[in-house]
Amino acid sequence: MSQRFETHVQFTCPQCAAYASTAVDVPEPDWGGAERMSDLNSEGETEVQCPVCASLFEAYVINSAGDCEVTLKEHPETHVSADTAFYSPEEDDWSDYVLPDDPFSIWKESFEQAQAYLETHGSDDGGALLNRMVFSQHVAALEAFLGDTLLKAVLADPKPLGRLLAGDRELAKEKFTLAEIEASPELIRDRVSAYLADIRYHNLAKVDVLYRTALEIEVLKDQDQREKLFTAIQHRHDCVHRNGRDKANERLTVFTKAYVSETAHLFRMLVERIDTAVSPF
Template structure:
């Protein structure tokens, strides 16, 4: 699991060693509606690399920086850089062509609909296929938006100008002087934490970034919005509702209609983006 970390530079009060460390910190509250509400705090422990003295105190995590107030065994304060998810060994940049990746996956999944399932759970395989199709949509939406923010300054600027949450990000002249890419990096931190099956939130992001309707037709909305609710039951409850009843929604016809609707949305977005924002 990826850790949320900050790079810190602090002087040990005991031995005066200058520590340059990457310190795990609590994740921001990415579910908050306002940037100011994303701030979190917690108890933290650090250790000097030289004398191995252990210190403890409070850490306050903001979108742009991290502040440490150490209390024991000596009181002192210092700050850390903008918190970010630490890449793990399997972390990678978004693919250059999320469209082809997602369409290929949807094609394979569609061909698997109706495959054999366990006798006592006849829709098990269809649920896996359904969940995979939703994941393909999430991957396309996230990778496409992040690629646009990284590759097109006008998209990034429009998103910062129009989106309420991202518009609250603050950048100092020092930030920009030290790292001209600090704006894009901070936006990406927020975008990577978005739940891309939350179609209301993603619709707002795509409208703000590109001026596009995420899902163009009522028939597609009528299929996909309820499907995102069913996704939760598949991922977290193996197809059961809150009362423990096994759902029977995942017929061959239903799963194929969901895959078709997802493919139509991806085709719609890719066509509009290719037309208006060629890379």
């Protein structure tokens, strides 16, 4: 299991001028050497990626007992609002993960069960807990489909694997010696698997870049759909991290039965389009 020490930031992207909301890694304090809460300080280099246009910004973060300040190095005038630093939920150990034969069928089963539960037990109250739970499940199912589908396609065909190795900036940094490759013939595939497994698949801008790079499939193809998807992902963050409240601690009432169902069908259109496009791989 692994966890990341991070803060959640909001800012207006200097590149695309869109409102951006995303997680940013924070250097961990020296927990063992601290005698008081005021000693739990850390600072260092980090990176901030816009979830809308996928632009990557070098940044510097100062963490003082959990309160964070994040500055974009090349855009110091950009105001970045940062939450208290925290550990992310534990991530699964993917070393023994077995890819499903048909990610679409697993997504479909989740979709149908969640919708049936919403239909039977859902409420017109936009702040209802059950509605939020169903909504969050739909987002989780979408993330799982996107991740499993991409990884399965990349590992099944050397062409998308090669495109990803050549076009992804993080993978392009990897260096292996001939001895390492000889000792582990599956080294490259294993490294790509670990890299793709570590992606946060609710970061749709990043997912779009990966799909376009490896599979030549545009995830965020329709502008109207794109905006609705980004809004839904922000709502998902408010459900998971703020118990259905926004940044100002105001209770969100958007999660009506109709909105949850409408968003679920938006996800369905996206999943069906991707599944059709990825079928040749």
